[in-house]
Structures are given as structure tokens and as C-alpha cells.
Amino acid sequence: MAKDPVRVLVTGAAGQIGYALVPMIARGTMLGPDQPVILHMLDIPPAVESLNGVKMELIDAAFPLLKGAVATTDVVEACKGVNIAIMVGGFPRKEGMERKDVMSKNVSIYKSQASALEEYAAKDVKVLVVANPANTNALILKEFAPSIPEKNITCLTRLDHNRALGQISERLDVPVSKVKNVIIWGNHSSTQYPDVSHAVVETEHGEQPVAKLVADDAWLHGEFISVVQQRGAAIIKARKLSSALSAASSACDHIRDWVLGTPKGTWVSMGVYSDGSYDVPPGLIYSYPVTCENGEWSIVQGLSVDEFSRGKLVATADELVEEKAMAYSCFSS
Template identity: 40%
Template sequence: MATLKVVVTGGAGQIAYSLVPLIARGLVFGPGVRVHLRLLDIPPAANALEGVAMEVQDSLFSTVLDGVLATTDEAQAFDGAQVAILLGGFPRRPGMERGDLIGKNASIMKRMGEALERYACHNCKVVVVANPAPTNCLVLSSHAPSLSRRNISCLSRLDHDRMVGMLLHEANRSLSAPVSAGGGDAGARGWRRLGPADVRGACVWGNHSNSQVPDASAVEFLIDGSWVPAVSVIGDSGWLDLSTSTPQGGRVLEGEVSGLAEAVRGRGAAVLGARKLSSAMSAANAIAGHLSDWLAPAAVSVSPSQAVSMGVTSDGNPFGVPEGLFCSFPVHCGGDGEWAFAEGYRLPEEAERQLEASIAELREEKSIVSEMLGE
């Protein structure tokens, strides 16, 4: 059995707490891959990190886990790393300007890039989760020049999964509704609840921010063996339509959600408002899906034959996004460490317009980090 060296930064944080069990149970890289896990955090979090390591020991995980190292030493954590999951970042504090947050996290990503360059395997596969995720990828790649840009990705899968979850919720609600007065209920029609494998064509494009573009124009559901356009199943074209839902600078207030796109953009804030903590379980699950689709054999992969949203380099993209950025696109993954831009996606005019605004934001973030890091 091969042993995969996996580093998780921000190892004492809340997403890591939900992610480690998924890795240790073989649900990310597959049951046939042994994992040596390195949890990295900063010295102020060393005690909490030690507590996580104790819990890993106490959990008697399967033989998939070849060992766990809890450390604040980047050289140890990244030594020979073949997969890097970068959760560690600076949280936004009250009164902090967006530019300050971007700058603080850019410094962290610079360090992570240097550590990857010096210590990691040169074919290391990276997923950046810490925000601003796509711009962090840019910083990372410029400080890890030996690493192919195609090996660096960022998480937009949580946005994608939120979108698919909402689509399924609406579709199942429509399908289970009585056909007409006295027409019987779902059970009487032999209705089958749709699951994630019964949806295709969803994609969240652009930045991982409120400017993201959750475009549902190509979404179809698998009903009785045939793919059917979403609007025929859900019925409410207004709810699916991007033009009813324009990005609003990060504020989505309860009761003001007018459509799917706005609900997807506002989901993180809604979870935070309800839980008083940001999304962690769903974020960990999205990271697991992102990595298993990209790196694990089809038997483990969550979406072996479907395009998924993934933040990747814009170099060579067929959608007209300028090169030199990282951006969320629809991609196909082979489970072998490769990915390709998905074919057959044509953005409608409104989605194009909103994507342009998201790209403008990515460019602005790029210039903020370039200025701050003097590059």
C-alpha cells in the first residue's frame, strides 16, 4: 500500500476538525492509500493542535492512517508533501478593511509557497481554502515556481455543492407536490427522490466572493432515465434566472433572497448567522469531494462523470477569461491528478456580464497583493 504525505495547514481550526476524520477513514484518497498526515498551525495554536492529535489517536482510525504529526514547524510539515490542503489563514476582524485582510493572507501564502518550494514534492497537488482563495493561489504559485500552476487549485466546490443542494431541494419539492387537486401525492405517482448524481450542468464561476456567478442555465435533472432541463422540473424560471439576482457587495439580508444565485451567494452568511460559526462540516465535505474527484480512483470519486466547479489557473481556458488569474470554472477530473476545462458550456449574456464583474474583482485583488508584496 502506497503512503501519501498530506499536509493540512490551519490544523487546529474548525474545518480541519471535520476534515481529518474523512481523510483518516479513507473517504478522500481511497481505502487503498495509506496517509501520513501532518497538521500544521502557528505557535499560539500549538496546544489546540496537540489536542487534535490526541483525539486522532483516541479515534482508532483504520489502517489508512499511517501516522499523524502535529507541528508548528513548516519544514517538518511540508517535508516531501504530495498533497497540501491550505486552510490556515487570518480571519477578518471587525473594522478590518478588505485590502488589509487580503494583504495579511498574502503574507501567509507567500510563506506557504516558499515552504512548498523548499520542502514539498515537486508534483505536490495543492488546494487552497483560506480566503481570498483564488488570489491566494496566485501568491502561492509565484513563490513556488517549481510547481506547475495546474497543480494549484482553490475551493469553489462548497459554492457548487450549495447550489446543487438548493436545486435538488427545489426539484424534489416540485416533484413531490400533488399533480393537481385530487391528483394524488408523490407516493401515488411513484416519485423517486433525486440525489446528487441526478443533477448536471451546475457551475459557480468567478471569484470565491459575493461576485461569484452561480449559473443554472445548463442544469438538467435525470428523470426516468432522461435528462430534463431544470426549468421543466422546477417550473419557476425567475428563481433560476441570474438576472433576478445581482451581486450586492456581500450583504444578503434574510427575506430578501430573490433567486437561486443570491441564495448561494448568501449561504455562508446564513450559516454563520444561524450557527454563530462559519461553515465547517460542509466545507470539509466539499474539500473531500474536490480532492477525491481530482486525485482518487473513480470508485472513491464523488462525481466521476460530471463537471464540477473548481478554482484553477485561467491559462488556456476556452471561456474568454483573461490568462494569469485563478478563477472558478467547470472542469472534468480524471481521478489521476489531471483536470480539463469542461466542454459544452456557453454562458448566457447575463452570466457573461456578471462574470466580467467578478474578473474585475480578481484583477483588483491581484493588484492589491502585487503592491503589498512589492512584486
């Protein structure tokens, strides 16, 4: 029996990340090789020609799983009946702009998109916010789409998670598939905390702790953390463009694991609505270690947090509290 198509919305679809992401979805990278999809692609009016070009290429690529493609600048048309929404579009910070200005622009974008999702998307729509500031944009979306369950609104920290896996794999010269259970705590920003204190490597002698194999706490507490935190900036410097390929790939990973489940014994990092776990203030969208089953995520409980880690968890939570206050101050302006 062929499956019914899943409707997937990508906002900012004509941009760099969107251009990398839509063929991955159409090829089955995100939802599996037997799941047909209908792509809904939204962008702003100045990008309409480019958006139509993306649609032409999708048609030309003849993806067997792609059962339809909607390319539009109308947020209502874009949101109609969608089961999954990947929010890539946002207002980027430009030179000379204050954070408050960027926040204000994103509040207006996410307010209108949240209202359209609230009214026109499938009732059980799963939302992934990619556009920065991702955690706070997801929180804005939650505020203006109150009927979407809070468990269905997440933000992307899987990119940072995958970056951390990549750094450990390079350092130990092991395949990245053998490294698991790193954690990204907090904000998708330079205050995030990439934590390997519970991470392991699968070796021929069983699972070994990453910290033991690296055997260099100064590197793990210093350079490793800053490399992961600053990786996006390093890629912009090298490529003169932001990290589109890796962001698109990690967005697929995030949705795939959320919908199809995480492998047994493995957790991943997702920005989710805090319930107060690990003494993080409730009501923030905060990155935690999670496992997924039957389309639901659960925060991994009971992990030990040492003094060094506690300081990092608090610092990134403080930044999110500040961002939240700034976003809420833009609601009425």
C-alpha cells in the first residue's frame, strides 16, 4: 500500500538553505525512501522569480517521491494542510543593526506565519524553526499559535550537535557514526554548551567514554567548545556565505528522528519547550538531550551535571531569558 503524501512547508525556500533542503526532502532523506511528499515553498515577493526557478528544478529532477510542489508568496496558501513546517525564512542581522531591531523584524515575520499555521495547517503539525535567533523565534511562534501543542514547536540545534560529533570524530580519527550522545545545551548561539561528559565512542572493546579517549580536559573544556560555538562564523569567513548544506542536512536529521524515532541507546539535541528539567527556567525554548519515539520527543532525565557544566547551562539560559524579554517587548511595538 502506497502511503499518503505528507505536506512539508519550507519558508525562505529560495534562499541558500532552502535550495539545499528541498531536494533532500524530495529524495526521501527526511521522511524515508517510501514516503511521498508534497512540498509547499514560501518566500517573499522579491524572491518570486528565484522561487519559481527552484520549482522548475524540482520538476526537472523527476523525484519519484515528489507528488506536488507549491511555490508561493502567500502565507495562507503556503500553510494550507501542512503536516511539517520548516521555518527557514527570517530577517538576518545586517551590519550596524542592533539585536533589538532584528528581533522586532522577526517578531512581525513569525507573528504572521504563526497565525497562518494556527488557522490553516494540520492540527498536529510539527514545526521546526531554523532562522536565527532560532530558540526565540520558536517561542514567538508558540505565543501566536496557541492551539499548536507546545511539544510540536521546536528549534534546530541538531546542526551544533552534528558539529560536535564531527569534531570528536576528527580528534579521535574514528568514523562519526561511532560517536554518540554528545549534548548541546541551551541557545543556538555562541553561549550554547557542547557537552561530551556523557558521550561515548563504539570501539571493538565496547563503548568507551569520549573524555577518557580524548584524555585532554583542557581541549574538551576550551578549544572544542569554542570551535563548535563559533563554527558558523568560521564557515562564513571561509565560504563568504553561511552554512547552508550542513544546516539543511541537520534539519532533515531533526525531523527524521522526531518522526521515525531515535536509534535505541542514542539521544540527540533539540531545542524544545522547557518544563524546568535540569533547573532550566520553564517557558524557554532550550536545547536538551532528547529521545524520540512514535513521533514524540522526551527529555533525557537523570544525567549528572558537574559544576563546570552547571555554570554553562545557567549562562546560556540567562541569555535566553534576556532574548525572551526583548522579544516580548516588541509584541506591542
